Amino acid sequence: MTNRNRNIGRRHLVAGASACSLVGALAGSRLLHAQTPSVSPTQALTPQKPRIRLQPFDLRADQITDIKVCLRPFRPMGPRFDVEHVGSKLVFHNYGHGGSGWSLSWGSASLVVEKVSTTLQRKVAVIGCGIIGLTTALTAQRAGFDVTIYTKDLLPRTRSVRANGSWTPDSRVSLTAPAGPGFADLWEKMARISWATYRDYLGLPGNPVEFIEHFVLSDRPFNTPHEESPDGRTGDYASTGMPQHGTEFARYSDRIKDIVPAAEELHPSENPFAAPYAKRNTLMLYNFASYGHLLMSEFFQAGGHVVIREFHDPSELTSLPEKIIINCPGYAARDWWNDKSLIPVRGQTAWLPPRPDLPYGLHYQGASAVSKTDGLMVQAYDLNNEGEMGSVGNSFEHPDRSESERAIKVLADLFARSPLSEG
Numbered sequence: 001m002t003n004r005n006r007n008i009g010r011r012h013l014v015a016g017a018s019a020c021s022l023v024g025a026l027a028g029s030r031l032l033h034a035q036t037p038s039v040s041p042t043q044a045l046t047p048q049k050p051r052i053r054l055q056p057f058d059l060r061a062d063q064i065t066d067i068k069v070c071l072r073p074f075r076p077m078g079p080r081f082d083v084e085h086v087g088s089k090l091v092f093h094n095y096g097h098g099g100s101g102w103s104l105s106w107g108s109a110s111l112v113v114e115k116v117s118t119t120l121q122r123k124v125a126v127i128g129c130g131i132i133g134l135t136t137a138l139t140a141q142r143a144g145f146d147v148t149i150y151t152k153d154l155l156p157r158t159r160s161v162r163a164n165g166s167w168t169p170d171s172r173v174s175l176t177a178p179a180g181p182g183f184a185d186l187w188e189k190m191a192r193i194s195w196a197t198y199r200d201y202l203g204l205p206g207n208p209v210e211f212i213e214h215f216v217l218s219d220r221p222f223n224t225p226h227e228e229s230p231d232g233r234t235g236d237y238a239s240t241g242m243p244q245h246g247t248e249f250a251r252y253s254d255r256i257k258d259i260v261p262a263a264e265e266l267h268p269s270e271n272p273f274a275a276p277y278a279k280r281n282t283l284m285l286y287n288f289a290s291y292g293h294l295l296m297s298e299f300f301q302a303g304g305h306v307v308i309r310e311f312h313d314p315s316e317l318t319s320l321p322e323k324i325i326i327n328c329p330g331y332a333a334r335d336w337w338n339d340k341s342l343i344p345v346r347g348q349t350a351w352l353p354p355r356p357d358l359p360y361g362l363h364y365q366g367a368s369a370v371s372k373t374d375g376l377m378v379q380a381y382d383l384n385n386e387g388e389m390g391s392v393g394n395s396f397e398h399p400d401r402s403e404s405e406r407a408i409k410v411l412a413d414l415f416a417r418s419p420l421s422e423g
């Protein structure tokens with residue numbers, strides 16, 4: 001058992017112990033009574049439960065060790081999977097996964113390698129070593145191909161490791177109308193393959209992939225429709241070439257609810273946060289350092305080769321010895337392949353020292369904190385209440401420290417008001 005697992009176990013024991021003293025603790029808790037919201041009719045029917053006990057994160061801006069910025073490679077019609085000829089080469093595209101590249105990587109790789117397997121070639125070149133290129137290379141190796149990765153940067157220096165890195169398979173991956181119903185089926189196939197493959201990486205030393213307890217907190221009931229801040233946008237993607245409303249973004253996750261653990265709404269008596277509405281779920285996340293290291297090691301152990309090289313024009317591919325090329329450059333395809341269908345969606349994460357003893361995460365008022373083995377990650381995912389439209393079209397790939405400080409403050413204030421471990 002790893003330290004992290006031992007600590008999770010210890011914390012659950014504490015939660016279990018508090019359950020025994022449930023009713024007395026609740027009755028005597030001034031703080032809890034002060035924070036408990038009015039009980040909805042459904043909640044009134046469900047029996048009271050013990051308050052969940054958590055240690056707060058130490059969220060302070062002076063603890064920031066790093067701020068990372070990344071552009072989500074968003075294509076309104078979904079990722080690009082078509083095949084084209086460049087001279088005598090056959091290029092299979094695999095890029096444009098929006099905010100879902102980590103989650104869909106294995107499924108996406110599998111779709112492409114299935115197509116590549118119909119050729120008679122056994123040698124494959126993969127362009128790019130982000131999470132899409134690397135999982136594609138590994139999937140090709142597992143299918144018996146001899147693989148060389150050609151890339152400007154290896155995984156630790158790619159945009160992929162500037163992401164959040166949790167299971168978000170339909171986060172800004174397409175717009176419903178341009179993607180069409182066919183993409184929904186493809187998405188489901190990718191999501192199911194990825195989910196199944198990720199199970200192979202659970203429970204390993206260093207926790208490359210793990211599940212953590214996760215809380216989504218709200219000041220309004222969860223069934224209240226999300227209202228984007230009005231900003232005068234009119235039209236839609238079809239009329240302007242850019243999405244104009246969050247409702248244009250596709251949502252597919254209901255298609256896989258048979259395999260992904262459902263969230264449960266907490267009874268007010270259980271809710272340890274000073275936010276009246278709370279849901280708890282178990283969230284799959286990817287710890288970049290250990291997972292990335294493991295994938296690179298697997299690639300080399302299986303005889304893979306890497307060539308560090310930057311391409312500037314598709315015609316340069318004709319100099320490669322491989323006839324089959326899988327193109328996985330992420331957002332860089334906008335320049336390198338002149339694919340202007342890619343729309344940047346900026347995102348930023350701030351990193352604080354790791355807290356492996358506090359393996360949980362939360363979302364509140366557009367800020368999130370997630371405890372990963374490589375750091376406590378804080379993201380301002382929607383501080384301006386723009387919903388899916390936040391940062392769409394924004395290609396400013398430089399850190400904005402004030403944004404991270406605002407997110408830290410939102411959560412630090414919440415913790416300061418919350419009766420977390422008391423009671």
Ligand SMILES: Cc1cc2nc3c(=O)[nH]c(=O)nc-3n(C[C@H](O)[C@H](O)[C@H](O)COP(=O)(O)OP(=O)(O)OC[C@H]3O[C@@H](n4cnc5c(N)ncnc54)[C@H](O)[C@@H]3O)c2cc1C
Binds near residue numbers: 100155
């Ligand atoms: C803030 C943020 C949070 C996110 N959170 C999540 C999340 O929680 N879950 C999730 O599933 N997804 C998330 N995403 C989305 C995810 O990060 C992307 O979809 C994914 O990283 C795309 O990976 P990629 O391999 O296609 O691209 P990249 O990581 O950009 O990799 C591209 C590779 O191609 C190489 N390359 C590029 N151009 C050239 C060239 N001209 N010549 C040679 N090599 C080249 C690069 O060096 C690199 O190796 C998030 C994104 C952001 C910005």
